[in-house]
Amino acid sequence: MPEKMPTRAPRLGLLIMLLSVGSAVGLGVAFFAVLGNVPNPQRLMTPMVVTMPPQLTGSIEARVAAADPSKGAAVFEKYACNACHRAEDGVGPALTGMGKRAALRRPNYSPAAYIYESIIEPNAFIVPDYANVMVSNYKAKISEVELFDLIAWLLQQ
Numbered sequence: 613m614p615e616k617m618p619t620r621a622p623r624l625g626l627l628i629m630l631l632s633v634g635s636a637v638g639l640g641v642a643f644f645a646v647l648g649n650v651p652n653p654q655r656l657m658t659p660m661v662v663t664m665p666p667q668l669t670g671s672i673e674a675r676v677a678a679a680d681p682s683k684g685a686a687v688f689e690k691y692a693c694n695a696c697h698r699a700e701d702g703v704g705p706a707l708t709g710m711g712k713r714a715a716l717r718r719p720n721y722s723p724a725a726y727i728y729e730s731i732i733e734p735n736a737f738i739v740p741d742y743a744n745v746m747v748s749n750y751k752a753k754i755s756e757v758e759l760f761d762l763i764a765w766l767l768q769q
């Protein structure tokens with residue numbers, strides 16, 4: 613009887629090995645399936661990637677320069693930004709001085725690029741001492757023309 617024992621242990625070992633190889637392959641397949649579904653940044657609302665490497669900020673600058681800041685206040689109201697951003701600090705940072713602060717928040721970001729990212733991908737950077745509560749679906753709602761008019765106006769605040 614005892615001589616049968618040794619044959620069982622290797623079989624169990626083989627089974628465990630096969631199971632772990634199988635689950636590793638399964639995980640790999642799941643991983644690539646998820647990766648494959650990540651939207652191509654080029655398909656997002658603008659041709660820029662959302663969290664922009666500094667070398668892409670130039671095109672945001674150009675669009676902001678071509679925008680109409682005098683229309684920005686209306687966009688700010690239309691999308692109820694003023695529910696959280698008033699003259700003074702409140703739920704969100706103050707509107708007053710936003711343009712100047714935008715230059716200081718993220719290294720290597722132009723002020724326009726920072727404001728762009730703050731609106732389109734608010735979770736990319738959370739202003740210290742604030743809660744992560746900003747509405748995060750503006751990229752689905754706001755038109756490009758509105759967005760750049762809004763950014764141009766915010767830079768003047």
Ligand code: HEC
Nearest residue numbers: 691693696703704705730734737738739742743745746747
């Ligand atoms: C529900 C409240 C809320 C709404 C609505 C909201 N925000 Fe914000 N916003 C915040 C909070 C809180 C922060 C700071 C935390 C963070 O970085 O997400 C913030 C951060 C910002 C910043 C960065 C400010 C800084 O000082 O660095 C900008 C720019 C901004 N929001 C613009 C907008 C614009 C434009 C809209 C409308 C299209 C808007 N927000 C709507 C709450 C809001």
